[in-house]
Amino acid sequence: MKITKIELSHISIPFAKPYKLSRTYGTLHEAHAVIFKVHTDEGIVGLGEADPMSPFTAETPASVMTVTRDIIAPHLMGQDPRRIAMVESTLDEIIDGNLTASGAVNMALYDIIGKTNNIPVHNLLGGMRHDKLPLLFGVGSGTPEETIAVIAAQIETGCRCFMIKMGALPIADEIKRLVAVKEQFGDRVSIIIDANQGWEVTEAIEFIDGIHAHRPDLIEQPIKRWDIDGLKRIRDRCSYPLSADESVTAVSDAATLIREKAVDVFSIKISKNGGLDKSRQIAQMADGFGLKCLMNSMLEFGITQAASLQLGCTLSNLIDLGHAYGSVLRMSDDITDFGQNISEAVVTVPPASGLGITLDEKKLKKYTTDYLNLK
Template identity: 45%
Template sequence: MSLFSPIATFELFHLQIPLAKPYKLSRLYGIKATADVIILKVTLEDGTVGYGEADPHTPFTEETPQSIISAIRDYFAPKLIGSFPQTIRAHNELMDALLPLNYMAKGAVDMALYDLCGKCLNIPASQLLGGRIHNQIPLLWPLGNGTAQDDLPLIEEKQAQGFQSFMLKMGNSPIAHEITRLETLYDHFGDDLALVVDANQGWSLKDSLLFTQYANQTPLILLEQPVRKHLTHDLKSVKENASFMVSADESLSGKEEMIDLVRNDCVDLFSLKVSKNGGITKTKCLADIAYAAHKPVLMNSMLEFGITQAASLQLGQTLPHLNTSLGHAYMSVLRMSDDFTDLNTQIDNATITPNDEPGLGIAVDEEKIHRLAFQTIFIENSSHAI
């Protein structure tokens, strides 16, 4: 008797959930007060359920909630209903053949397939990826655009909770102000403060090099995506002038961008996001390329909820080249006013400890999803209803 039964139905839920505190990003992205999320529920004929999630954020992502819904409802679900979940690679190849790009929509399906396979086999999805290497992973805490005076009390509060590394969002203020912000924080906390700066494409090359000239005199660990994503030659120029690591985020979507960044040695580290990069399968491919190129990775996040964070954790705990000088972004659910999973039960003292539960390792509150959803779509036998 087979351990797997065929896929019977897809369900999609569109939710908008406020952040616990509005998040000020670069001048390109503005202020985020709520987060859109598309939840995917895939059910097998035997009743086994797997979950996926997509986390669009326009203009950070080209995908929107409605484009994700359309891709899954109109293209992927009709072809996947009736198939078996364990052929994950074949399903990814099929989705690629049906639609180019659309990484978030593909990623939600991919996460659900890993969740299903792990549950059918009664093992964590991490075992499907080679097995756990990291029993615990430290977390970082992000700080929105602002001043050092905004940062000081929050850093002190989070340090008391166990956080040792922090991501400063920049890219909105004049470079002189950003330099003052960094200088004030190091003067107050000392050189042991582990910091990464993320400009979210907010700077020109001139501004990036001016910031780098100053930051080279500090213990800054990492600068992420200072310039526009298509200007990879500018990204390389920043790397060549920096004494700290430089990473790509928006410049990296899929395998082609990864290969180009590696071939041209544009960065020191890669920022991986399981939703943005197309799910566990595609993100693991990027991680494998980074490993072959002797480049570390940072498991980063969008404004994510527990399903995406759990999928990212299933992958991250298996990677030998996780950056060890900073924490990783498994704290997204702590920034939300609500969540529909129990992922936060794995977080304590600014550390996440993966459990041994099957699939993605989380419990999902489906009643809460139904209560919060303002759009629900059910897909069965190649048909859909709203």
């Protein structure tokens, strides 16, 4: 089997409602991705998705398309897609970083092997441990009343785990939000606080000291990605787990965070981390050192979400909270049928082969703003 062609489509789909994140990321109105269709001489087409989001990632949709056209695709043409490890090694040699681009290729190759052998991708990753996972719902920035209203509406759907986005408001206001949520819902809900790098170390400590008994279940990436020493200071102050998201991108980042004992949990995102193999490697390193994993997501569509579910369902060290498989519910539309796996705030692993999803070609065309056909 040989790779014969790669199609790239930059898509843009509006959110159902604008999503207000930390002051680092602002308020978002639409999500962008680059969809990869990797063709083979046997007619099997593998699907991949790159989810760059500046400044979360150094990449942009345009850079994903350029690096794929100029460097990745010329090395992939004629290669056997079943030799994933060799392709990974080659890509690691010819490009630095660009993990969402190489990650999309990695997803597509797994999709090809799964479809060729008529098995789901999780069978290639050690097999399924969890046939279902509870959903985590991301709550954007807002007043205490708005935050409570969003959570109350999601509780009606069955959701019990929420990631409250912070980092856009003064610390005193963020403390009021968490206290209001805890007083309203108590132990009926699990709460993750994610400041998306929006705080200084002193602000994070002010928050931790200020919430007293209203402790969340997890606090994620309060400060800048590079501030490992700051993460250690915050972890020392916390009586609950601290998670790295932006800080754990490359496999080498995971090694550094483990060595420095900087965090308790890794937020795994298949696109951010460079595909299924690198994400799995990070998750297994975490397991070896007693860290847990949160299956998290970029603002992504059904292909990356499906890849994430194929890996997440195999892991032995998932944290006992919800996981981010509701990204497509935040969008006004998706280019796949991944959403059909979600019911009552639970995602079920689909039985279909490959990544387990179907691409809607009409929708792909409708939302495409830029296209490359690489042969």
